[in-house]
Amino acid sequence: MSTIATSTLSNREIVVEHLIKRFNGNFTAVNDVSFQVKAGEIFGFLGPNGAGKSTTISILTTLALPTDGKAFVGGFDVSKQAQQVRRISGVALQEIGLDPLMKSMELLTIQAQLFGANRKQAQERARDLLEIVKLSDVTDRPVGKYSGGMRRRLDLALALAHEPEILFLDEPTTGLDPASRRDVWNEVRRLNHELGMTIFLTTQYLEEADELAGRIAIINHGKIAAEGTPAELKAQMGTESINLTFHNAETVERAAGELTDMVERAQQDGMTLRLYLKNAAAAVPAVVNRLQSANLDLVMLTLTQPTLDDVFLKVTGTRLEQKDEQEATAANGKRGGRKTRQRTSA
Numbered sequence: 001m002s003t004i005a006t007s008t009l010s011n012r013e014i015v016v017e018h019l020i021k022r023f024n025g026n027f028t029a030v031n032d033v034s035f036q037v038k039a040g041e042i043f044g045f046l047g048p049n050g051a052g053k054s055t056t057i058s059i060l061t062t063l064a065l066p067t068d069g070k071a072f073v074g075g076f077d078v079s080k081q082a083q084q085v086r087r088i089s090g091v092a093l094q095e096i097g098l099d100p101l102m103k104s105m106e107l108l109t110i111q112a113q114l115f116g117a118n119r120k121q122a123q124e125r126a127r128d129l130l131e132i133v134k135l136s137d138v139t140d141r142p143v144g145k146y147s148g149g150m151r152r153r154l155d156l157a158l159a160l161a162h163e164p165e166i167l168f169l170d171e172p173t174t175g176l177d178p179a180s181r182r183d184v185w186n187e188v189r190r191l192n193h194e195l196g197m198t199i200f201l202t203t204q205y206l207e208e209a210d211e212l213a214g215r216i217a218i219i220n221h222g223k224i225a226a227e228g229t230p231a232e233l234k235a236q237m238g239t240e241s242i243n244l245t246f247h248n249a250e251t252v253e254r255a256a257g258e259l260t261d262m263v264e265r266a267q268q269d270g271m272t273l274r275l276y277l278k279n280a281a282a283a284v285p286a287v288v289n290r291l292q293s294a295n296l297d298l299v300m301l302t303l304t305q306p307t308l309d310d311v312f313l314k315v316t317g318t319r320l321e322q323k324d325e326q327e328a329t330a331a332n333g334k335r336g337g338r339k340t341r342q343r344t345s346a
Contacts, residue, residue, distance in 0.1 A: 011074045011088065012039035012165045012198040014060065019069035021055050029055040031222035032069070037215075040196045042188070044203065044213030048318050052222040053202055054170070060200065061091045061168050074166055087115070090164035092155050092172055100144025104135055104154050107143065108161055115162035122161075129157040133187060149180025156187065166198045167191065174204060181208070188212055206308040206320055216308070218315050225315040230308060237306035237314065239264055240280035242287055244273045245300040258294045259287060269313060271299075276310075 014037035021030040030052045037043040047053040058064040059071055062082040070077065076084040098107065108126035109119070117125060130136040133153040138146070143154065152172060159167060169188070173181040189212065191197045203209050209216055210230050217227040226233055242263075246252050252273050260266050263277040277283055281303055291298060304310075312320050 012196070013037060013072070013074065014043070014166065014198065014200060015070075015072045016056075016060075017070040019056065019059065019071055020067045021052075021059060021064065022067045028222055030059070030066075033219065033222070033224055035217050035224060035227060037198060037200060039198055040192070041214045042192050042199045042201060042212050044201050044209035044216040045219065046203065046206070046209060046216060046312065046320060047219035048316050048320065051219045051316070053219055056219065057168060057170055057200070057202060061089065061093075062086060087162070088165045090159035090162070090167045091170075092159040092168070093170045098143045098151055098154060101142055103139060103142060104130060104157075105139045107154070108157060111158050111161040117162075125161060125163075129160055132160075133157045134183065147180075149176050149183065152176055152180065152184060153187070156184065160191070164197070166200070168200045170202050171204055172201070173208060181205075185211060204320055206312060210308050218312060220316045226311060233311045234306040234308065237276065237310050239276045239278050239306070241304050241306070241310065242275040242277070242280050242284060243300075243302045243304060244275065244287070244291075244298060245271055245302075246273070247271070247297065247299060251296055254294070255291060255296050258290055258296065262287065262290065267313065269319065274310075274313075 016033055016035050019030050019033040020028065022028050033052070033056060045053060045056070055064065059066050059078060060073055062078050062085050065079055070079075072078070073085045074088040076088070078085050105123070105126050108129055109122045112122035112125045113119065127136070130139060133156060135150060135153060135157070138150065143151065146154065152175075156169075156172065159169075172188075173184050176184065185208070188199060188201070192199055199212075201209070201213060213230065215227070215229050216233060218225045226236075228236070244252075244255060246255060249268075249271065252268050252271060255273050256266050256268060259273070259275060262283065263275040265276040267274045267276070275283075275287065284301070284303065288298075288301070309319065312318075
């Protein structure tokens with residue numbers, strides 16, 4: 001990627017150039033990463049655990065310094081102009097640090113005042129935001145009594161208190177029920193479409209990335225493994241897949257040995273063998289006959305079009321880990337203790 005002069009950047013772009021982050025001198029979490037987020041787009045940033053995703057977003061939000069390379073948010077250098085970056089950025093991180101004893105109006109008013117609003121302006125902004133995130137009818141209730149979805153929406157409102165031009169959302173719907181997740185999706189779309197806000201989104205839900213993001217980058221082992229629109233990434237797969245599920249991993253391996261000469265590519269995914277080939281439906285009878293001849297018993301056979309899940313599996317060798325929703329909700333409940341919100345004022 002060629003270097004872009006910061007003077008030519010829109011105030012809503014993100015540019016990352018050859019970014020490197022090492023820890024303890026020998027572990028490289030982010031290894032020569034480059035990408036550009038255009039002004040006014042929703043950009044999805046995906047990766048398995050430990051791939052460098054969280055480290056990258058920490059650098060872009062000025063919570064960590066890069067070892068080498070450059071990153072610009074809204075035309076400002078994250079290393080040299082951190083205060084300016086914070087002024088134009090809103091950040092909603094994975095950990096929701098809301099004081100359970102306070103009320104939403106109090107939290108939002110304080111947040112707006114931290115960014116320079118007087119008390120009257122801050123209260124007006126707080127009321128507007130509570131309407132936007134559909135919490136205006138629970139302002140008398142302490143935050144500790146909010147549901148997980150309500151806390152997520154309040155966290156989003158706090159990130160918007162100073163009317164940022166760029167919004168960083170780090171797994172904003174983890175642990176939410178489907179209805180609450182849709183509410184967050186609708187608000188993200190509104191912010192993007194109506195306000196032209198640039199949104200940098202990390203998520204553990206591929207459906208969420210497919211629904212919201214105009215472009216996606218997948219990071220793996222500290223490097224960008226794939227980048228493009230969801231349609232482009234799925235088109236790169238080029239083929240349908242026959243998905244064969246067996247009783248055990250040994251049978252999967254035996255089936256792979258029997259069938260690889262019939263397909264363009266085969267990939268094992270737990271107890272399932274995925275066969276990628278053109279005109280997959282027409283090949284099903286031949287695949288089943290081959291398995292029967294080898295005395296390999298199937299549990300299930302399905303036929304699918306390429307999905308982002310297939311793309312992720314192909315470029316990382318694993319599926320994007322999705323935490324059990326009940327477990328995530330329980331974890332959110334355990335984090336309900338009193339603690340300070342990790343949001344830096346300008």
